[in-house]
Amino acid sequence: MSDIGKAFENGKAFIPFITCGDPDLDTTCRIIKSMAENGADIIELGIPFSDPTAEGPVIQAANERALSGGVTTDDIFDMVRRIRGEVDVPFAFMTYANVVYSYGSEKFISTCRETGVDALILPDLPFEEKGEFAPVCRKFGVDLISLIAPTSSNRVAMIAKEAEGFVYIVSSLGVTGTRSVIDSDLGPIIKTVRENTSVPCAIGFGISTPGQAAEMASISDGAIVGSAIVKMIAQYGKDAPRYVGEYIKKMKDAVR
Amino acid sequence: MSASKGRFGDHGGQYIPETLMNAVIELEEAYEKYKKDPEFNEELSKLFNDYAGRPSRLYYASKMTKDLGGAKIYLKREDLNHTGSHKINNVLGQALLAKKMGKTRLIAETGAGQHGVATATAAALMGMECLVFMGEEDTVRQALNVYRMRLLGAEVIPVRTGTATLKDAVSEAMREWTRRINDTHYCLGSVMGPHPFPTIVRDFQSVISKEIKEQMMETEGRLPDAVIACVGGGSNAMGSFYHFIDDGNVRLIGCEAAGKGVDTFETAATISTGRSGIFHGMKSYFCQDRFGQIAPVYSISAGLDYPGIGPEHAYLHDIGRAEYVPVTDEEAVCAFEYLSKTEGIIPAIESAHAVAYAMKIAKDFTPDQNIVITISGRGDKDCAAIARYRGEDIHE
Numbered sequence: 001m002s003d004i005g006k007a008f009e010n011g012k013a014f015i016p017f018i019t020c021g022d023p024d025l026d027t028t029c030r031i032i033k034s035m036a037e038n039g040a041d042i043i044e045l046g047i048p049f050s051d052p053t054a055e056g057p058v059i060q061a062a063n064e065r066a067l068s069g070g071v072t073t074d075d076i077f078d079m080v081r082r083i084r085g086e087v088d089v090p091f092a093f094m095t096y097a098n099v100v101y102s103y104g105s106e107k108f109i110s111t112c113r114e115t116g117v118d119a120l121i122l123p124d125l126p127f128e129e130k131g132e133f134a135p136v137c138r139k140f141g142v143d144l145i146s147l148i149a150p151t152s153s154n155r156v157a158m159i160a161k162e163a164e165g166f167v168y169i170v171s172s173l174g175v176t177g178t179r180s181v182i183d184s185d186l187g188p189i190i191k192t193v194r195e196n197t198s199v200p201c202a203i204g205f206g207i208s209t210p211g212q213a214a215e216m217a218s219i220s221d222g223a224i225v226g227s228a229i230v231k232m233i234a235q236y237g238k239d240a241p242r243y244v245g246e247y248i249k250k251m252k253d254a255v256r
Numbered sequence: 257m258s259a260s261k262g263r264f265g266d267h268g269g270q271y272i273p274e275t276l277m278n279a280v281i282e283l284e285e286a287y288e289k290y291k292k293d294p295e296f297n298e299e300l301s302k303l304f305n306d307y308a309g310r311p312s313r314l315y316y317a318s319k320m321t322k323d324l325g326g327a328k329i330y331l332k333r334e335d336l337n338h339t340g341s342h343k344i345n346n347v348l349g350q351a352l353l354a355k356k357m358g359k360t361r362l363i364a365e366t367g368a369g370q371h372g373v374a375t376a377t378a379a380a381l382m383g384m385e386c387l388v389f390m391g392e393e394d395t396v397r398q399a400l401n402v403y404r405m406r407l408l409g410a411e412v413i414p415v416r417t418g419t420a421t422l423k424d425a426v427s428e429a430m431r432e433w434t435r436r437i438n439d440t441h442y443c444l445g446s447v448m449g450p451h452p453f454p455t456i457v458r459d460f461q462s463v464i465s466k467e468i469k470e471q472m473m474e475t476e477g478r479l480p481d482a483v484i485a486c487v488g489g490g491s492n493a494m495g496s497f498y499h500f501i502d503d504g505n506v507r508l509i510g511c512e513a514a515g516k517g518v519d520t521f522e523t524a525a526t527i528s529t530g531r532s533g534i535f536h537g538m539k540s541y542f543c544q545d546r547f548g549q550i551a552p553v554y555s556i557s558a559g560l561d562y563p564g565i566g567p568e569h570a571y572l573h574d575i576g577r578a579e580y581v582p583v584t585d586e587e588a589v590c591a592f593e594y595l596s597k598t599e600g601i602i603p604a605i606e607s608a609h610a611v612a613y614a615m616k617i618a619k620d621f622t623p624d625q626n627i628v629i630t631i632s633g634r635g636d637k638d639c640a641a642i643a644r645y646r647g648e649d650i651h652e
Contacts, residue, residue, distance in 0.1 A: 049548075049549065050418065050549040050550045051418060051423065051424070051427050051535065051536075051550050053273075053427045053430050053431060053536070054273050054431075054434070056431075057417075060417055064418075067549065072547050073547045073548075074547075096534075097271050097534040098533045098534045098535050098542075098544070098548040098550075099547065099548045100548075101532075101533065101534050101539075101548065102531075102533055102544060102546070102547065102548025103547065103548060123273050123274075124271045124272060124273060124534070124537075125271060126270060126271075126272060126273070126274050126277050127274070127277070128259070128260050128261065128269075128270055128277070129260055129269055129270060129271055131259075131260060132260075132534075147273070147274045148274060149273070149274045149275040149277075150275075151274075151275050151276075151277075151278050151279070151437060152274060152277070152278070153278060154278075155274075155277065155278065159274075170273075170274065170275060173275060173434060173435055173436070173437065174275075174431070174434050174435035175431045175434060175435070
């Protein structure tokens with residue numbers, strides 16, 4: 001078992017996302033510390049990918065910035081290794097199947113274990129393809145997070161039954177990015193999830209304001225925010241840690 | 257855990273966001289139902305014959321045969337199809353299927369613009385809305401096709417992300433599909449992407465090899481000794497190979513775009529320079545760096561400028577059933593000019609890659625042997641770009 005479960009023990013969880021190496025790994029380190037100090041319950045660390053097909057323009061741009069800065073999977077593992085002694089919030093890597101597969105699944109996932117990464121979120125790995133990585137994740141005690149979408153309908157129970165860590169509920173159709181209104185009816189999906197697993201569930205995609213986070217956390221166990229934070233980093237660059245910290249505090253207070 | 261579907265050996269599968277899973281499952285179920293439906297097949301045959309102009313000719317290229325001095329050369333004239341390429345075969349099939357599924361909107365990616373034009377054409381014919389994603393760089397290289405798509409009533413979206421070429425157009429079309437699934441069918445243009453696309457596209461394109469087989473039996477009374485086609489994602493090649501896979505004596509040769517050479521970074525030759533990866537919904541071979549970042553590929557041909565290859569080709573390569581060979585820009589341009597001057601046929605620059613390889617190997621065969629080259633499309637669209645390659649600045 002990983003430490004992911006513990007993240008949901010102090011009320012509703014707030015889960016921020018950041019693209020590693022945007023604008024550079026030193027800033028990423030400082031942002032991670034600031035997130036932890038200000039109440040993040042799990043930190044999603046994005047490993048940049050050249051062609052992130054599930055991302056909207058904001059996170060796509062962050063991936064491009066990070067890769068053009070030359071960051072690699074090895075550099076990111078080194079960074080995690082360094083910061084693990086200072087931060088004890090659980091980490092989840094969020095990246096694309098090819099980043100893991102091409103590194104060597106066994107080598108990637110065992111290094112997750114060794115450096116202290118608790119979970120893996122792969123948006124291009126649906127239930128049917130879990131077999132690609134699930135046995136190795138199990139071997140090294142890394143949770144492979146399952147995603148459920150508003151279009152999952154008859155698939156929700158099947159996915160929830162095998163979920164580990166937490167269930168990532170995608171709030172709406174489309175790619176990542178802030179939305180002014182989240183109008184999917186997630187109630188029935190969450191009800192089915194609850195009936196089929198005791199693993200907590202958190203909602204992501206489209207959330208940016210404290211009001212939205214509070215609303216999403218009220219119907220689930222937590223809220224996940226990516227693009228709103230990445231936008232801040234694009235705006236403030238190396239000065240971002242302070243602004244991100246203030247934002248995390250506000251959001252955590254809202255979901256509590 | 258339920259089993260992965262659509263595997264060709266280790267390749268294929270469905271590596272896509274959960275949001276799209278029910279859409280591909282629905283597509284698979286509809287396809288399984290309609291492919292056995294006599295009414296659907298009759299409608300499709302009628303479209304193939306009356307609208308697209310099938311069967312396409314198998315032309316004996318006597319001057320080329322004489323000049324090269326070896327095998328008899330036959331050209332499978334997919335360039336004579338309506339819209340000017342083999343792309344119409346797949347598009348008519350998918351559009352008809354989408355219509356049966358109650359979809360009212362088609363989206364597509366395009367490289368050279370041939371698949372975009374074919375999709376826009378089918379959408380016009382069937383009264384559907386159409387949106388085509390095209391890399392911005394390709395909209396410049398293939399400005400005429402952009403105009404054709406707009407003329408046909410489609411909206412063309414220039415894609416500026418990444419390398420602004422075919423792979424980015426595919427990514428953007430996938431993103432659009434996750435935004436809007438209910439009324440939209442993603443009309444994927446090649447034998448790639450998540451299951452069931454590689455199978456559906458292959459089946460609709462397999463009319464090419466079905467006809468080659470019949471036509472060769474009729475004219476030569478025997479099967480060809482080799483079938484040669486260009487490969488980007490690989491739809492015309494898969495269509496040309498399919499009915500010959502079990503005929504072990506027929507050599508199947510796919511010609512990849514080597515760009516400036518397989519020893520340079522400016523290449524798109526996936527089998528020659530790539531390795532196993534997971535991208536755009538499938539496991540297959542991809543050009544990538546050692547951390548799995550997809551490589552920016554290059555070819556003079558916008559239609560072959562793709563960093564991956566369809567999973568069934570990857571499998572045919574693994575088991576040694578098909579050969580995949582690299583052909584450079586320079587060789588393709590020479591073949592483009594050669595076929596124009598020798599036979600009076602201007603091939604698409606994509607197809608010219610296959611012509612180039614046939615020119616290389618024809619003399620290794622005896623005069624009683626036959627080679628079929630699939631001319632996947634016509635080359636009018638490429639004239640301005642080839643002129644520029646040769647240092648002549650002409651405006652379309």
